[in-house]
Amino acid sequence: MSKILFISAHTPTYKYPQAGQKIAFNNLQEYIDLGYEIHILIIANVLEINCATDLIDLLNKFNAKDDKNHGIYFYPLTVLRKIISCLNYLNIPLKFATRSQTQIYHKIRELITTINYDIIHFEYSHAAVYLPLVSSLIKSELTKTVISIHDIETQAFLRKTVKNPILGIELARIFNYENQIYTSANNLWVLSQKDKNILTALFSISSEKILVKPPKLSSFVYQICRKPENIEKKTLLFWAAMNRPENETAILKFIDNCFQSLLAKDSEFKLYIVGANPSPKLQCLANKNIIITGFIENPSNFFEWAEMGIVPLQTGAGIKLKTLEMLAAGLPVLSTSIGAEGIDREGKNLIVSDNFQEWVNLIINH
DSSP: EEEEEEESSSOOOOSSSSSSHHHHHHHHHHHHHTTTTTEEEEEEEEEHHHHHHHHHHHHHHHHHHHHHOOOOOEEEEEEHHHHHHHHHHHSOOHHTTOOOOOHHHHHHHHHHHOOOOOOEEEEEGGGGGGGGHHHHHHTTTOOOEEEEEOOOOOOOOOOOOOOOGHHHHHHHHHHHHHHHHHHHHSSSSSSSSSHHHHHHHHSSSOOEEEEEEOOOOOGGGGGOOGGGGGGGGGGGESSSTTTSSSHHHHHHIIIIIIIIHHHHOTTEEEEEOOOOOOHHHHHOOOOEEEEEEOOOOOTTTHHHHEEEEEOOOOSOOOOHHHHHHHHHOOOOOOTTTTTTTOOOOOEEEEEEESOOHHHHHHTTTT
């Protein structure tokens, strides 16, 4: 019976309102559906772990069906624990060090020395902080190591250094570390062809070891029925997990630099901000023109009502599920280049501009 050790830097679940966790869940389910026996190590915050009832249900279902032992080990993260990890592992870049814990090293050593795994899978790049240990313990040449890369951290951090050059020191550490782990792994999974191109160009990774696995979209987008009579004129949709700093920063900048100008020209414009956990700072902006919903179990109505989707992201890396989902639902989408990253624009109703003053005219004239 084939065996996999699945190490994830976040909880694989559809119950937590962020795209990465859904991608992780799909990757895990794919292994289980193929009949692998899986042991899972999850290093994530308590909220993610507590809400992941679908993960537990998935494992219970297949344990009962196949009489397999899909073991799972949770390692909850707190701010204090992250700080301690960073101090204990000063030689590792901070993003990766937050997931580095002595007890996890011990558990991985225990599992690998007693079980002959066919695949050792790291979900998220920073889960691969354990790859050097794993590589030293693997006994069989047939055991393969896989890193599922959600974001290329060097690319994401490079954008931060534009405004804060002092971060260049950490950027150099991240580049060297990513180069080490990506070169060492047998296979790399990425979400877009653009990410594959970056890996081959930036780290000289052989294209043969890189697999492009486009993310699976939320099922509701395929049920959207956009009828002209239901579309509200002059309405915009921003669809995102609002507890992500880059999403809040993006929509605040859009409101300040674009939406206020739109309202000055036409007071009938309306902005729907749909997504879980908006901050008090953002909620204070709610009014008749800015509707902030918080978590919505089924956001289909907003996808059917809005005239246009917007993705005003200023930071981040990798393909954006929010952009793909609005496009798949049939919305025309106006995005920054970062929000449209990795997306094949051919045949898609996608407009890309990084100039918010230009956005004003693009929205009005749409």
